[in-house]
Amino acid sequence: MLPLSFDAVAQLVGFPNGGTHWRDYLRYSKFLGGDQDRPYGSTYENSIYWKFVEEHIYYHPWFPPALKASMLAVNVYYFFFRQWCLP
Numbered sequence: 001m002l003p004l005s006f007d008a009v010a011q012l013v014g015f016p017n018g019g020t021h022w023r024d025y026l027r028y029s030k031f032l033g034g035d036q037d038r039p040y041g042s043t044y045e046n047s048i049y050w051k052f053v054e055e056h057i058y059y060h061p062w063f064p065p066a067l068k069a070s071m072l073a074v075n076v077y078y079f080f081f082r083q084w085c086l087p
Helices: 007-012 022-028 064-083
Strands: none
Touching: none
């Protein structure tokens, strides 16, 4: 969190508006139990990783559960079934 709290470092790594204040970071942190009303890790506007998905898809109610299920499926495949699928 510390590098992204400083505007110069945050702008260097791709956040055009600068860093997030550490109080806001802790308030919205899912790790610390904050912001239970929002199932997403960040808003679409602040996300740099999910820009390939349209905003209406990102905020659709099925998106977080579908993403979790697909991540689970990829992990199960990678750790349990990959060895039998390789030639």
